[in-house]
Amino acid sequence: MKVYLVRRFLQSLLVLLGVSFVVFGILYLTGDPALVLMPPDATIEDIAKFREQMGFNDPFLVQYGRFLSGALRGDFGQSVRHGEPAFALVMERMPATLELSGAALVVALSLAIPAGIISAVRRNSLMDYVSTVIALLGQSMPTFWLGIMLILLFSVQLNVLPSSGRGGWQHMLLPAVTLGLFTTARITRLTRSGMLEVLNQDYIRTARAKGVSNPPVVWKHALKNAAIPIVTIVGIELGTLLGGSVITETIFAWPGVGRLSVQAIYNRDYPVVQAAVFMLSATFVLVNLVVDVLYTYLDPRIRLR
C-alpha cells in the first residue's frame, strides 16, 4: 500500500517535470524567445539588449533550470500586458475556473448516473432509447455550438438567463450545462455498460435468489461494483473539463483561467500563457493523484499490484 502510494506520488512529480519542460519549450518553438516576447516593431538593438537581460544567451539547460526554479516558487515572470506577476493573475482567476468545472461535474454526475442505471435496469425501454440517443448526440456536439444555441434559446429568445459573466446560480447554469454535456454523455454510456455487466454476474443472481428485492440489488449490490470505472473516469474527465473551460469561458465571458489564457495568446502575453498551462496541468495531475489514492480504498485489488 505504502509502496504503491509512494510510487504513484513520484510518478506525478515526474509528469509535472515533463509538463514544465514542455511549457518552457513553448517559447522556443520559433527558435528565438526574444523575438516571441518583444513587440513586432522592436529594433534589433532592443532585442539584443532584451536577450542579454533575460539570459536567453545562456545554455538551454541553464535557462530551463532557471525557469523550473522560478516555477516552483510561483514565479513565471511579469505579464507583458498587465505588468503584474503572471502567476498572481492566473491564481486570481483559478477559483472561477474550478467553480465552473466543479459545477459542470455535478451536472454531469447527477444526470448521468441515474440515467445510466435506469437505462441498464430497463434495457430497451423508451427511457433507455431516449438516454442513449441523447448521450450519442452529446458526444458528437461541439461545446461551442451548444453554448451558442443555449444563449440563442434562453438569453435571446426567451430572455430568462444571462448570457455572460459570473454571479448567482443563473449565471452558472448555461456554462455548466454547456461544459458538462460531453462528460454527461460519456459517464451515461459508461454507467449503462458497467451496470449491464455487473447485473449479469452470479452474485447478483444469488442475491435475487435469496429473495432480496429489486431496489437494494440495484443500488447496493450492483452499483458498488459498477462505480469503480466511474470513479476512474471522473479524474480523467476533470482534464476534459479544465481543457473545455477554455472554450466555454470564452463563449460566456466567464472570468476564469481559460478565458485569460485565450486573451493572453491573442496579446502575445506568453508568461501568462505559460503560467496558465502549467497551473491547469498541475491541477489535473493533482486531482488524478487524489482519485488514485481514493481508488485504493474502493478497490483493494489495486493495492496488491
Next chain:
Amino acid sequence: MSTALPAIATAGGQSPPRREWLVFLGRLTRRRTALFGLIVVAVVILTSVAAPWLTPFDPVEQDIGERLKSPGARDAAARLHPLGTDHLGRDLLARVIYGARPALLVGFAAVVISGVLGMAAGLLGGYFGGWVDDVLMRLADVQLAFPFILLAIAVIGVLGPSLTTIIVVIGVSSWVVYARVVRAAVFSLREREFVQAAQALGSRDGRVLLRHILPNALTPWLVVATLDMARVIVIESALSFLGLGVQPPTPTWGGMLADGRVYISTAWWLATFPGLAILVTVLGINLFGDGLRDTLDPRLKV
C-alpha cells in the same frame, strides 16, 4: 488472418479474402446505426468533393447589398439562398458545403500522423517492454496531463495559424490512445505461437513486428482512428472558432460559428447551420466507428 482455408473453393468462384471482406461489410451494414453513419460520412465526403457542382455560389464572393438575408430568401437576380446569407452577403449554404473541406482534410491528415506515431510507439513498447515501454508510457502520461486544446492554442499562437501547423500540432499530440490500444494488443500477440514460431525460425525483430504483429494489431487501431477523426474535426472547428484555425477567407465551420456568434440576436441562421454540419458529420463518424468496433471486436473497450 493466417488461419484462412486456401484449399476450399468457394461457390461463387471468388477468392476467400475478397469474400471475407464482403461478409464483414454485410455484417457491418446489418447494424442500422452503423449503416446510417456510413451513409452520412459518404454524403459529407461526396458533398465536399462535388462542392462546385452543388451550389451556383462562390463561398468567398461578397455581396454587401444582400447581407444577412434569412433562409429561403431570393437575391436581386432571383437566385435562391436556401440557408440565407452572412454578414458580408455570402451564400451560407455554399460556405457550409465548402467548409467540409478543411474539416475533412485536417481530420484525415492529423489522424494519419497520430495513427502512425501511436502505432510505432505501441509496437515498440508492447514488443520490447522494459525501459522502452517505461519511457513511452511516461511520455504518454505527460501528454495526457495537458488540457489538450490549451496546449494546441498556445503552440499555434506562437507558430502562427496555418493548415500545416494545425495538422502537425493535432497529429503530434494525439498519439496516446493509439499507442495504448496497440500496446495492449501486442502484449498478448507476442506470446502467441505464430509469433514465437517466427522468432524461433530466426526472424529479426523488425520483421516479426511488421509482418506478424502489425497486421493483427490493426483492428483496434482502425477503430480508434475512426473515432478519433470525429474528435479531431471538433478540435479543428474549435481552433477555427477561436481564430486559430485555417484563416479567412477560406470558409471553416468554426470560423462561421464565430461570425454567427456576433450576430446571434439578429441572424440566428449564421451560427445554427455550420454547427449542425459539424454535429451531423461527427455523429455519422461516431455511429460508424461504434458499429465498426462492435462488428470487429465486441470486447474492445475504446
